[in-house]
Amino acid sequence: MSFQATAVASSDPSADHTLGQRVLREHVASVYDTYIVSTLTHMAFVMVFGCIIYSQLRNLSLLFWIGGLVIADIYVFFTPRWTPLRPARESAYWARKISRMVTLVSMITAVVPWLIVPYDNLPMTSLLMAVIVGSCARAAQSLWPLKSALFGYTLPMSLGLITALAWQGDGLHLFLAAAGAAYLLLTLRAGIGQHRLLTESLMLRFENEALAARLGEQIAATERASEEKTRFLGTASHDLRQPLHAIALFGAALENELRDRPEGRNAERLMRAVNALGASLDTMLDVSRLDAGVITPVPQPVQLDALFLPLNHTFSARAEQKQLQLRVRASGLWVHSDPQLLHRMLSNLMDNALKYTAHGGVTVMARERGDSVWVEVRDTGIGIAPEQSGRIFEEFYQINNPGRDRSRGLGIGLSIVQRLSRLLGHPVQMHSRPGRGTHFRVVLPLAGAQASGLQPAFPSETGDLAPVPQRRIAPPLPGRVLLLDDELEIREAMVGLLRSHAIDAHAVADEAGAAAALQKAHGEGRPFDLLLCDYRLADGVDGLDAGLRLCQGPGEGRAEIPLLLITGETSPARLQRVRESQVPVLFKPVVAAALLQAMAELAGSKVAARPSMVDA
Template sequence: MPPAPPSASTDARVLREQVAALYATMPASTAIDVLLAWGLCALLYWQTRNAGILVWLGLHFIQVLRYPLIHAYFRDPQAAERSAFWARRHWRELLYYSITWGLAPWLFLPADSLPLTALMMLTMLGLCSGGVPSVAPRWPSVLAFVVPMTVGLITALAWRADTIHLFLAACAVLHVGATLHFAHAQHRLLTTALTTRFEKEALADALAHQVQITQQASEEKTRFFAAASHDLRQPLHAIALFGVVLERELQGHASQPHAQRLMRAVNALSGSLDTMLDVSQLDAGVVPAQPQAVPLRSVLLAVQALAATRAEARALQLRVRTTPLWVRTDPQLLQRLLANLVENAIKYTPTGGVLVLARARGAEVWLDVVDTGVGIAPEHHERVFQEFYQVHNPGRDRAQGLGIGLSIVRRLSRLLDHPVALHSRPGRGSRFRVRLPLAQAPAQLPTPAAAPAGALAAATLPRHVLLLDDEADITDALAAFLRGEGIATASARDEHEAMQQLERATAAGQPFDALLCDYRLADGADGLDAALRLQAHAGNTPGLLLITGETAPERLQRVHDSGVPVLFKPVQPERLLQALAELSTTSAGPAPSPR
């Protein structure tokens, strides 16, 4: 397949470099030419006293005017853009120069001295051969430099018509032919090198541009998902809380099953949003890995407990082979990674089962999740780790999830530095292999401290809570839920109103025990800063809990850095009560400085 022709921009850059090379060699070549010409003329005039030499020297002296031409090129600020103009000027100058040398044999070729004739011939042919490399970048310049000069020499020799001069003319023809051949080869080599160089630079620029476009698209996708997730979480948070209140009030009523179905649907949607939140948190870098020596048995048993019900519901066998091996990893993150792999295997295995096993291989442990499912064709092996890509779900069946599970696996594997490899055959099942560093079991295993019985149950919920959220539906839902738990509430739409509520409660001798605040308030107000100021104004007495639907990586990072406890909407009622209980049992410390 022939190479594609260079683009117009590449041709322009090649011409610019060619012209620059031509003018770069002109000062030195002009000085050498003047010394050679005047030395030759002095010798010939001393020997022949031919007046034609003086005439020719007058014509040749004009070559000294090359220097102003050279300076004009280098002083031209638009020289690069006007390369074609300067190429024509250089060609015309070379043509005059070559014609001048071509006239020399006609004006003063020694007819009666063969040594002087040979000296003049060798000088001109040597000048022709020696000067070709300096003009080779441009083929028109090569022709302008070589042809007039050598044609003048050859015709002057042939004009003498004797055997010696005809032989010398034939030799000059052969020399010129060889010179032009090698000059053309050198010109093609230089042009090809420049063209290849600029095409590679253009390809690199295009690749960098595509990388930038891809990065921008990724950033825009992240911002879109963060905004969409936030807008979905806000009403879902209120629905979940109102649903709990409704389920409580309909207890024992004929409509209670409807409320239960409503909560199952809400929990399913909440699970999908939480999966998207996992992606945002991993992208934001707010999930730190804390590697340590971990018994793999405990992780495998935890994953088995999580996945057993799901496998049983699909009539699949879930076999987990425990092992005494220890690995160096973060146990919570490894459990999430392995749970996602097992969940994915169960989802795409219609019959048969899923096997999880670990084996030591040198300094590593290979942890395999093997299924007898539908399998994955080789062309999809990389794409299944992308967000929302599902090979066997073209209709986007919600029962098969969002297609984010393996994307989270890839992110966790990079965070933990546990490479994940896929081997699969369509119709025969798949095997996902996680490679973990082997660790030595400690000589004496630590004895876990027993948690005091009923510690959480004995925790006291706050009695008086201030809700700061600009959406009335959410504050109404929170208030209705908390009142059902015996917690008095007051709500505010902005920081100013919250400050008034805080001062009134303090003056009435009923200070707030806790402050629940949304991250994003009306008119772009920062809920974290507002909550910290309110807490500081109250003397750090109320515990602070941030509730947000934000999933933007930079905001997740900021919340993480603040050290303020945070729950993500929609909040499970049990988790909310647990967080409030933890607030009430934690002594208030100095509040972080608002940012």
């Protein structure tokens, strides 16, 4: 028997063998699928056909032939046969067994032409040929999965008929013998072709299944690796932010103490380095929050001139330092967007433009186009080559910065722009000419002019936005603050910073200590004005839950106090939970100015504000 299921070349012999067994098992299953019906049908047909032939020829030998075939069919029917529960390694045995059985039946059938043809009864001979040709045709369809069974069934009975016809020697019988031989060859050729196609299709199917399984395993491994990397980065980020947060607090306190002394310059340099590192961590956190889907935009009518004015304030000094012209044009237009997220988009685009511009300047303008507004940031910088235009939105990719010059940032700004563009539904378009400059266009939906409490921005004589002098009264800092943090260094640094700003700060390590401090302050009539709480406390205690219990729990008439959460968390699930709680949050390392401003706003208004670029 020739099995071609192992014909596919592979560098792994064991894989070939396994694949061959699976293909052969499918072939065996296909043949055995019609086993019972075929056997019973053949038995009934033999008896009917035998009776017809015997009634015409009255040859006793035909009765013995009929009996032999019926006995063979009974044996085939009752002998143990293949079932789907049989293991694949036994497939070769069952293939050989069914091939032997159909060969036995065919060999018994091969006798009947010698019992009929010599009678020179043309109608009976024609009937015999029709029966054998029909049997071969049926075999070609049902047995081509197993070539040995196909040959075993068709060859004996066909050769018996051909030789019986040729033995007669006359022209008619020789012609019938030649026709039978031609039909046999065509039938076998078609059966072999169908067998090959079926084998190849099965092998392709199993190979695809194997590839799909391996791909699934690789995807699962990649997902596990990604989850492990996320956990590692989250833990690493938190553990890095903790000491950096302490350094920032100690440094801010030191800078405040040495403000009017010569040593203060070193403190200022230290804080610039700490703030730069904190900004890098915050930038990567922004990417993490955008990818995690924990940022929910709040679209509203936005006056572009009021948005452009702080951008002009932010970047004018930097442009002047590089001797560049920064023009932010007034437009009087309103758009529909999230003001904070749109501010971050434009801020990143302006930062990128100034970063890559050495001569000339940067222009920011807005133009109305139908029901849209085009906000464009144009520069006269180095430009972007066509082959690099597809990569500028990738994380950490920077043009002409192979040495990773830290003064040029991390290369994440445009990546954040792209993410915010998708989140807000504001398409970003880019056109650039190397050596001539680049301009980015943000397409925003137009909104009608709205009554707003925002102070309007007035254009200068050139049409650029000019700052509007206005007096801002900073809210007072809280008098007494309670800090809940499980790390000693953080408590010492925070207390030192707050006391350097004349704030009475008291620090505790756990919730029980905080509850006792709050109760004591209430009894003394000197309640705390604000609770600062770390998100991750010792022994897995959730700082958000602890802070909410302390601020809203029973206190024998004690009034609620504002809660400000401080965290170094980057876990998307935890960030989403903080955002849903609507508790204001600052991310470590906290800049002293941002901390004091948030504390003042909370203590003064007792209304949660958003202290960072985006919601947690």
